[in-house]
Amino acid sequence: MKKVISVVVPMFNEADGIIGFLSKQLIPVLSGLKYDIEIILVDDGSVDKTVEKVVEKYGDNEEIKLIALARNFGKEIALTAGLNNTIGDAVIMIDADGQHPAEMIPKMIEKWEHSAYIVTAVRGENTTKHKIGSKIYYKAMKMCGNKNMVVGAMDYRLLDRSVVDEFNKMPEHNRLTRGLVDWLGYPQEYVKVHTKSRMSGKPTYSHKKLIMLTIDGLASTSRTPLIIFGYIGVGIMVVSLILGLFILIQQYILGDPLKLDWSGAVAMSVFIAFLVGLVLVSQAITALYISQIHVEAKGRPLYIIDKRKSKGIKNEEK
Numbered sequence: 001m002k003k004v005i006s007v008v009v010p011m012f013n014e015a016d017g018i019i020g021f022l023s024k025q026l027i028p029v030l031s032g033l034k035y036d037i038e039i040i041l042v043d044d045g046s047v048d049k050t051v052e053k054v055v056e057k058y059g060d061n062e063e064i065k066l067i068a069l070a071r072n073f074g075k076e077i078a079l080t081a082g083l084n085n086t087i088g089d090a091v092i093m094i095d096a097d098g099q100h101p102a103e104m105i106p107k108m109i110e111k112w113e114h115s116a117y118i119v120t121a122v123r124g125e126n127t128t129k130h131k132i133g134s135k136i137y138y139k140a141m142k143m144c145g146n147k148n149m150v151v152g153a154m155d156y157r158l159l160d161r162s163v164v165d166e167f168n169k170m171p172e173h174n175r176l177t178r179g180l181v182d183w184l185g186y187p188q189e190y191v192k193v194h195t196k197s198r199m200s201g202k203p204t205y206s207h208k209k210l211i212m213l214t215i216d217g218l219a220s221t222s223r224t225p226l227i228i229f230g231y232i233g234v235g236i237m238v239v240s241l242i243l244g245l246f247i248l249i250q251q252y253i254l255g256d257p258l259k260l261d262w263s264g265a266v267a268m269s270v271f272i273a274f275l276v277g278l279v280l281v282s283q284a285i286t287a288l289y290i291s292q293i294h295v296e297a298k299g300r301p302l303y304i305i306d307k308r309k310s311k312g313i314k315n316e317e318k
């Protein structure tokens with residue numbers, strides 16, 4: 001029996017480019033392979049004609065399945081919905097906008113056939129608009145203990161079935177797909193790719209979204225931010241203790257030999273303002289963690305599939 005390769009493609013408002021991507025990039029590469037193919041298109045609540053276009057062109061294609069989420073859940077959840085529904089011996093995640101070069105797929109599969117569990121595409125040269133953003137992102141992640149994170153590693157990946165099965169057991173809502181895959185700990189192999197510019201449309205990840213994703217990613221994978229603020233708190237206490245002692249001895253015990261003539265009220269108000277700031281910041285951080293607990297504690301399903309719009313997936317069968 002032939003092995004099956006599944007390809008998961010998250011789509012959000014990709015009506016302009018999706019058919020071109022499938023017919024000119026993805027399908028030509030896949031049809032040259034000696035595997036059975038399953039393409040899982042996950043529509044992440046597009047409000048344009050993405051679903052209609054796909055159904056019109058590929059509605060009868062047995063290899064192409066469609067999962068239509070009931071609303072926009074975000075790329076990470078869309079990928080998860082796709083991964084949950086794959087049957088392939090290997091699963092490839094690729095963006096719908098043509099930025100992940102489909103030509104790399106045979107190379108990724110070759111590495112997998114040589115027993116790689118995970119094949120991760122790494123940006124050869126960084127040409128994206130999020131250049132600085134992604135640098136800061138990786139620095140922050142590394143500082144916070146995600147040591148085995150490779151700079152430039154993308155969501156463009158091949159995962160062995162055993163990895164996907166483990167991935168599917170992870171229930172959290174606040175998720176960064178590549179973070180979770182890294183967390184699993186399987187050895188990874190890498191292929192260098194040159195990312196392209198978007199075929200059409202605009203990137204849907206705004207800077208604001210990326211910053212939030214980074215913050216959430218940090219709070220969900222690492223306690224380091226909390227610990228850093230612990231250190232800052234201790235540092236401030238030590239410094240203010242020393243300063244306080246200095247003022248006490250210099251001004252009040254020795255009678256101001258240095259002629260500084262500091263008013264006690266000034267020193268006090270500076271300290272208090274500083275400490276109030278510190279308390280506020282650490283409260284904000286605590287709130288971040290609590291809000292995550294809140295989301296997880298509700299135990300809601302990760303995503304909702306619109307069964308009437310979807311086709312060919314196992315959840316859809318009655």
Ligand code: UDP
Nearest residue numbers: 010011012044074075078095096203204205
């Ligand atoms: N995407 C998605 N849901 C979203 C945002 C994006 O499924 O809420 C998809 C999008 O259609 C594309 C991929 O995720 O296939 C990457 O999105 P985008 O190109 O906007 O991000 P970037 O390339 O800037 O990382």
Ligand code: MG
Nearest residue numbers: 095097099203
């Ligand atoms: Mg893109």
